[in-house]
Amino acid sequence: MKVCVVALGKIGLPLAVQFAGKGHHVVGADVSERVVQLVNDGTVPFPGEADLDVKLKEAVAAGLLTATTDTTAAVAESDTVVVVVPLFVDGEGVPDFGWMDDATRAIAAGLRPGTLVSYETTLPVGTTRTRWAPMLEQGSGLTAGTDFFLVFSPERVLTGRVFADLRRYPKLVGGVDEASARRGVAFYEAVLDFDERPDLPRRNGVWDLGSAEASELAKLAETTYRDTNIGLANQFARFADTVGVDITKVIEACNTQPYSHIHQPGIAVGGHCIPVYPRMYLWNDPAATVVRAAREANAAMPTYAVDLLAAAIGELDGVDVLVLGAAYRGGVKETAFSGVFPTVAELRRRGANPYVSDPMYTADELAALDLPPHRGEPVRAVVVQADHAEYRSLGAADLPGVQVVVDGRRVTDPARWPGVRRVVIGG
Template sequence: MNICVVALGKIGLPLAVQFASKGHRVRGADTSKRVVDLVNDGVAPFPGEAGLDAALGTAVSAGLLTATTDTAAAVAESDAVVVVVPLFVDADGIPDFGWMDDATRAIAAGLRPGTLVSYETTLPVGTTRDRWAPMLAEGSGLTAGSDFFLVFSPERVLTGRVFADLRKYPKLVGGIDAASAARGVAFYESVLDFDDRADLPRPNGVWDLGSAEASEMAKLAETTYRDVNIALANQFARFAGTAGIDVTKVIEACNSQPYSHIHQPGIAVGGHCIPIYPRMYLWNDPDATVVRAAREANADMPAYAVSLLADAYGDLTGANVLVLGAAYRGGVKETAFSGVFPAVEALRARGAVPYVADPMYTTDELIADGLPPHEGQPVTAAVIQADHAEYRTLAAADLPGVRVLVDGRRVTDPARWDGVRRIVIGA
């Protein structure tokens, strides 16, 4: 097949490489000339994706993957189009469709009869049928479901391990009609590899959920579940901390039987997914009080962690405090909705002078993100925001002068912090 992948970001580029690895000819379309030039040179435009560098080089060298800024032209050459353009929500939880609208219009301009279009970007329920189908039809002059085929098939992978996750989890597909669904299932069966171990709870592969709406809701539901579960763990942790109980032992005990799957508490929930998709769900279902309360509980955790610091340290006015970790999670160079931003603001609100350090970021990169870089300034307190592997061996000697450490991820070794008040969430 000829396949177009629209948006060569941290999900789109690995997908394009995966499709090429199955022998298909892939055109990647992106609005960034820098990204396009790097991909055409066989160079990944971002670090940290396991296996991407070698696989990208192989695909480009074989002539199976090229990139362009002309989306319409790439679509016109393709039998299938996969869309992975980001979608965010604003401060009021309203989706901002701007980038996706632009991409969809460009796709419509190149759309040919018989082409399959698959949206993988997480969407509010009803968007594929009610927004993209009419927009594609209007821009192309073709009829959805007869002239071209349209499905929603959510990405279900984590950055850093995309190729492994593509093999591990079933691929969900929902079409706007039966013909679209059949085309979508056949497409994904031809471009993905699946783990067929006998011990999997259900057969892996491509699952037709019966409608685009069901597929859209499945992605929102699985991510919202994680947010609600983490919020529950955080609520347990906050109570345990007041009662002198180690919440991790409680969670381990609860999860020893098959009906409990409590997640781990922590200082923040970040990234492109968990902080955003519950708000998309709330846009569809504003009466979902459990979802709303969970989102508010998780959003409050950075300020809560800073309150723990203040309780142990005393008045933070004028205190130099180091926040360790700009990334939203360990080992991933990404600050999207990272807890570092509300943590810094909470410190400033208490009069502290915050600094930020992260082994994955340079001083200039921190400044570009609006974060105050730590450049050797003396500090008397520290907060661990990201669970980078480097922090597992961090010790009091590495931060001379620090009197209080709040480990928001339980990543540090308590034996290395003699002489420092070390605080964890939920103990």
């Protein structure tokens, strides 16, 4: 089978490598000449994805994976096209389809009869049928469901562990018609492997959800659920702070009951998915008051963490504060919607002098993100924003003069902070 993967980013490139690893001939299309050159050289253009370096080199050496900037030409030679172009939303959740529109027009120009097109980028419900299908039809002169096949199949993986997640979770597919769905299911069954273990879903494999809209909603729903659950946990934590209760013990107790699955509270919800897709859902369903309230609750947590710091140390004007962690989560070099930005902004608003440190970023990289790098300056307070493993062994001896630590992720060891007031969210 000949496959074209459009966009060789942190999801698209591992997908291309996965497909090539199953013996299929894959062409990756990307607008970046740098990315294309690196991929053709067998070099990973970004760090942090487990096993990608080795698998990429093997695929390129075997002649099963090449890259190009000519999307139309790559599509014209392919049986299946998988689209993983980023879709951005603004602060209100309004989608900017610009990059995806451009990619779809380029795909349409090369589309041949019998080709399967699968969109994996998370989309508002209805986009595959009402936006991409007409655009592909207009640009190709072909009819969806008759001349070519069209499905939506959301990615359900986390960066850093894409290959493991591809095996672990069922692959969801929804077609614009039954013929498209059948082609989509057959394709993913041919390019993916699935783990079979008792703790995994009983029907691991490829699931036909019945329509593109159902598949689109499934991705938005599972991510919005996580944001809403975290929002509830954060509200529990804030209440626990007022009554002197340790919320982690409460959550642990609640979750021994099989119908309770409360997530953990924290200083921020970051990344490309959890803070973004609830906004996208609200764009479809503005009456979803529960979703909106949870998003607002989570967005307020960086300010709440600074409130806790002010309550512990007093007036923040002129206070030097070190924020630990620029990344949105531990072990990942990525700052998309990271809590570091609102945390630093709130510290500045209150007159504090914030610094930022992260084991995955150099001082120059932090400065390029408009984050003031910590270069060893003495500080009076610390705010832990990311749960990097390195922070578990950090202590007062490493930061002499620190009086207060606000641990927004419960990652620090209290025994390592003698004489320092350590504050956690939710007791």
